[in-house]
Amino acid sequence: xxxxxxxxxxxxxxxxxxxxxxxxxxxxxxxxxxxxxxxxxxxxxxxxxxxxxxxxxxxxxxxxxxxxxxxxxxxxxxxxxxxxxxxxxxxxxxxxxxxxxxxxxxxxxxxxxxxxxxxxxxxxxxxxxxxxxxxxxxxxxxxxxxxxxxxxxxxxxxxxxxxxxxxxxxxxxxxxxxxxxxxxxxxxxxxxxxxxxxx
Amino acid sequence: xxxxxxxxxxxxxxxxxxxxxxxxxxxxxxxxxxxxxxxxxxxxxxxxxxxxxxxxxxxxxxxxxxxxxxxxxxxxxxxxxxxxxxxxxxxxxxxxxxxxxxxxxxxxxxxxxxxxxxxxxxxxxxxxxxxxxxxxxxxxxxxxxxxxxxxxxxxxxxxxxxxxxxxxxxxxxxxxxxxxxxxxxxxxxxxxxxxxxxxxxxxxxxxxxxxxxxxxxxxxxxxxxxxxxxxxxx
Numbered sequence: 235x236x237x238x239x240x241x242x243x244x245x246x247x248x249x250x251x252x253x254x255x256x257x258x259x260x261x262x263x264x265x266x267x268x269x270x271x272x273x274x275x276x277x278x279x280x281x282x283x284x285x286x287x288x289x290x291x292x293x294x295x296x297x298x299x300x301x302x303x304x305x306x307x308x309x310x311x312x313x314x315x316x317x318x319x320x321x322x323x324x325x326x327x328x329x330x331x332x333x334x335x336x337x338x339x340x341x342x343x344x345x346x347x348x349x350x351x352x353x354x355x356x357x358x359x360x361x362x363x364x365x366x367x368x369x370x371x372x373x374x375x376x377x378x379x380x381x382x383x384x385x386x387x388x389x390x391x392x393x394x395x396x397x398x399x400x401x402x403x404x405x406x407x408x409x410x411x412x413x414x415x416x417x418x419x420x421x422x423x424x425x426x427x428x429x430x431x432x433x
Numbered sequence: 434x435x436x437x438x439x440x441x442x443x444x445x446x447x448x449x450x451x452x453x454x455x456x457x458x459x460x461x462x463x464x465x466x467x468x469x470x471x472x473x474x475x476x477x478x479x480x481x482x483x484x485x486x487x488x489x490x491x492x493x494x495x496x497x498x499x500x501x502x503x504x505x506x507x508x509x510x511x512x513x514x515x516x517x518x519x520x521x522x523x524x525x526x527x528x529x530x531x532x533x534x535x536x537x538x539x540x541x542x543x544x545x546x547x548x549x550x551x552x553x554x555x556x557x558x559x560x561x562x563x564x565x566x567x568x569x570x571x572x573x574x575x576x577x578x579x580x581x582x583x584x585x586x587x588x589x590x591x592x593x594x595x596x597x598x599x600x601x602x603x604x605x606x607x608x609x610x611x612x613x614x615x616x617x618x619x620x621x622x623x624x625x626x627x628x629x630x631x632x633x634x635x636x637x638x639x640x641x642x643x644x645x646x647x648x649x650x651x652x653x654x655x656x657x658x659x660x661x662x663x664x665x666x667x
Contacts, residue, residue, distance in 0.1 A: 297463055298455040305467045312471030316478040323482035326489050333582060410586060 238363045241356075245367030252375035252418075253425045257343040262376055263414040265335050269393045272380025274328045276373025278321065278336060280366070282313045283345050287365030290353040297354075306349045307340070314339045344372060375421075383408045383417050487529055493579070494550070494563070498535045501565035501575030502546040503602070505537025509660045518651055520660045534648060537565070538659045546574045547652065551644040555636040558582040560591070564601060564641050568652040572621075573609075576601035576641070581633075588633035597627050597634070601641075608642045611635055 251257050261279070266272045286309050290297075297305045318336045321329035329336060339345065348368055353361040384390060387408030389398045398404075407413045498508055511518040513532040522528055535548040547568055552561035560581045565574035578592035590597060606622045611634055617623040626634035 297467075298460055300455060301460050301464055304464055308464070308467045308471050312474045315475050319475075319478050319482040319486070323485040323489070326493075 238359060241360050241363040242367040245364065245369070245371035246374065247371075249368070250371040250375055251344045251368055252372060252379070253422055256422075257347055258372055259343075259418075260338065261335050261342065262379060263411065263418065265332055266376055266380035266383055266414060266417075267387070267409050268331075268384045269377060269381045269391055270328065271331055272376040272378075273373065273393065274321075274325065275332055275335065276369070276376040278317050278332075279339050279342060279345065280369025280373055281317055282310060282339055282342075283348060283369040283372075284362060284365040285313045286310045286345055287348055287353040287361040288358055290349045291356060291358045291361035294354045302354065303346075303350075306346060310345055310349070311340045344368060379414075379417055379421060382421065383413065386417070387413060490529070497550075497563045497577045497579060498537070498548045498565075501548050501563055501577055502535070502537035503565070503574050505545045506540040507659055508535050508537040508548070510535055511655075518655070534651070536655060536659075542658050544568065544655065544657060547648075547655075549644045549648055550579065551640050552580070553636065553640045553643065555581060555591075556583055556588045556630075556632045560633070560636050560640065562637060562640055564644070566607065566645065567604075568655070570604070571606050572604035573601050573607070573641070574604070576637070578637075583630070583633045588630045590627045590630045591633045591637050594627055594630075597625070600624050607645045609638045611638045 245251065249255055252259070252262050258279070261275050265275045286306070289309055290306055293305075314337060317339070318329070321332075321336060348365060352364045356364070381391065384392070385399070386405050387410075388406075389402075389404030391399050405413075408417055499505065502508065509520055510528070510533050511520055512522050512526075512528070513534075514523060514526075518534070522531065533550075537545045537548065539545045545567070546565040548563055548565045550561065550563040552559045554560070558581070560583065561579040562576060562581075563579055564576040566572070567574055576598065581589070581591065583589045583591060592598060601624070604621075605624055608622060609624050610620070610622050611626045612623050614625045614628065617625065624634070624638055626638075
């Protein structure tokens with residue numbers, strides 16, 4: 235496996251942001267009430283992550299380490315504002331339902347985390363691969379969590395089917411904040427079981 | 434005591450000379466350049482997306498006006514310019530920045546209702562809504578929340594709780610009075626508030642009442658015919 239492929243694939247399983255390194259919990263718990271929200275949040279965060287990783291890696295020798303965090307935040311914030319405007323222009327209803335959590339991508343731990351842990355020490359291509367992998371991993375995790383919550387909590391899968399798909403009475407608890415923790419806990423447990431049986 | 438000791442211990446560290454290598458000017462310049470580049474990116478994206486966002490908002494507003502006036506045959510936008518209502522916007526002013534009301538007409542060309550948009554603070558942030566009122570009966574014809582950041586699961590019921598919303602379409606008279614569910618005595622101006630979202634429900638009622646107070650003086654002198662029927666071009 236080449237280095238680039240490895241940097242890309244580690245975010246999809248070995249270091250998948252939400253389930254392994256348990257970062258980015260704020261959007262993960264708040265917006266994952268429907269599959270569409272989870273996917274939309276993931277894609278928005280991925281875009282910001284790839285752009286910021288690429289640019290930060292490109293500038294890694296220019297930015298003095300004393301002011302690096304301030305510079306990273308400025309760069310990330312600029313991309314987030316850009317994403318927010320683009321979503322308002324092209325995906326208005328999605329941007330309405332994600333609301334305040336789009337601007338909050340600025341303080342998403344994963345994005346600053348990858349800048350600090352990876353992009354400032356590695357080349358542009360590797361950083362882009364890392365950002366894309368981590369972003370897709372985050373998107374995957376959010377979508378799985380959101381699908382579970384939407385299916386159990388509301389009994390629908392709005393993005394795929396128009397009708398209610400769960401025949402039993404939906405369990406509204408999963409749409410609430412405590413339900414988000416429980417659903418995440420179930421998935422984390424499942425991940426642990428899966429990775430143990432894989433060894 | 435221990436705090437003071439700590440402070441004394443910490444001060445020599447803080448006063449230690451900076452590591453040589455990076456000058457203050459370079460640090461400052463780096464941040465300034467980063468800020469300028471970020472600003473440039475945001476301005477560019479803003480220029481690119483703004484027309485589309487404004488067009489979308491105008492489209493949503495149009496739909497909302499039609500909804501709260503319960504499907505008028507047509508409606509005119511009247512702008513408040515220098516204390517008077519006019520359908521013609523002076524050159525150079527942007528329509529989305531002006532205070533305006535929307536007068537809906539029936540097929541026969543009579544006033545069906547007036548839609549007014551207004552925003553005031555709710556529980557979290559500004560609640561922006563639009564409502565329709567029939568000036569003849571002083572009864573509401575509808576209400577729609579245009580923007581709000583009220584608490585998910587509680588305050589957001591002001592637009593998700595259809596029983597609450599429906600009340601505004603059934604002609605309650607102004608000034609509205611919010612009552613607890615079951616506590617009202619059936620007066621025509623009562624609105625059942627939402628349990629668990631008292632502040633948000635009150636905000637909706639307050640916004641409507643304030644808007645009516647502000648705009649009511651204009652209701653009397655409205656032209657009774659749509660702009661097009663008066664033979665003016667728009």
